Amino acid sequence: MQCERLEGHVALITGGGRGIGKAIARRLYSEKADIVICGTTEDVLKKAAEEIASEDREVLPIVCDVSDSGQVKAMVEKARQRFGKVDILVNNAAIMLRHIGYERATKHFYELDEADWDRVMDVNVKGMWLCSSEVFSDMRAQNWGRIINISSDTVFIGRGNGIQYITSKAAVVGITRGLAFEAGPYGITVNAISPGLVQSETVQEHDFKEMSEVLANSSAIPRLEYPDDLAGAAAWLSSDDAAFVTGQNISVSGGLSLH
Template sequence: MSTTLTPDQTNDHATGRVVVITGAAGGMGAALVERFLGNGDRVIATDLSADALDKLATHLGAGDSLVTVAGSIAYEDDVRRIAEAARVAGGVDVLLNVAGFFPFDLFAETTPERWRAVIDTNLTGYYLVTHALLPLMTGRGWGRIVNVGSAAMYPGVAGQVHYVTAKAGLVGFTRSLAREVGNAGITVNLLTPGLTLTGPVLEHFPPELIKSQREGRAIPRDQHAGDLVGPIFFLASPDADFVTGQTLNVDGGMFMN
């Protein structure tokens, strides 16, 4: 049985870290869980579905290196349970805010309840998780927060005013938080993926929309969850020690900023 290093046993922060990943049972989240476990890190994975998390744990066979917590990042009680799991693990080195909710609703038909549900998951939930875990990150001299936004904020998307509004709000959240926590050795960055072919996208997005995204890229192919793992892993690594408050767009060259 392999031994997982604790943060106190390594001084380069390249491995043996405690990594919290939200939205961990989805396509992108699951790929990230696998990558960080393979790096020798301990992962606290959270998502809405306990069954999906159990299947992920069984598939990966990670043993004690993987801790799962079912719950919604939009609910404070659930977030407190995530924070407690992190406290038991000894603190947090890396926080990956990945969870998302991206329905299509015409603005005129969007109820206040629907608006709040989308904003709560894609923006307020990021605040709740980060706010709860930040005390477990400070005082360690090093830390990483990576927020996952969306390249949809660049052109805007009809039928997703709520979602794009929330994801655009992460730009200000990321930049301002980076200013506050830099002295603690913590970096905060934002990654904006293009349309990524996860299960929900394949199930709910029109084929013509997927085709238009593919054909509009400088690299004219579909985007997959694996395309995002490397960039996020970089932002969470010691190689990104002097990178903070930045937005890294990963969409195959659809939008070039």
């Protein structure tokens, strides 16, 4: 039986053309939400939109760098023009390795390039603030909204992806907690999801096989994690089933970390 608990809602998923974002977009679409996906590569977005959409409902792809306030404003306005509002926001866009290169991203903290540090913070942290700020008026106007931020279990492990990435994902937890209190009076919930090392395109493009297997074998559920493993949690947090859950950071990592 097809679930329709998100019918009438409009979800914007940043970084929605690949990996976790694409899997979440597909799941929310299946639960009848209208979907907007954004990213920085037009052909990847268009292909993802075509793969997710059925014949009767389109998925709107928009090219946007979430660290640029002007582009974020234009993106949300395009979404409003097409669907009337945005009342579910999945802040998934992030720089891990592929954007700045593996060797540069995994340097010791004292060897990091300042520009690389700033770029990671701009996308992974400032981008969430910009997107959340831009859609807030739609959510407040109807006294209903859902903001879901993608963090990482590396926050609790403290290793694996470079200190700039770990720090940015720790900041996501802080944003989530702060926004929960500011947005709560308007019927808006704000939560984070922390995955482990997900077998997304980014991970598969680099040689993470050994690391992936080590992490899988040390988890309570000893198997690799895939993008679809995150989709159910995101759909639940987007729905009225989670209406009284806010300010939480939910680890969806097969028990890689327990807290």
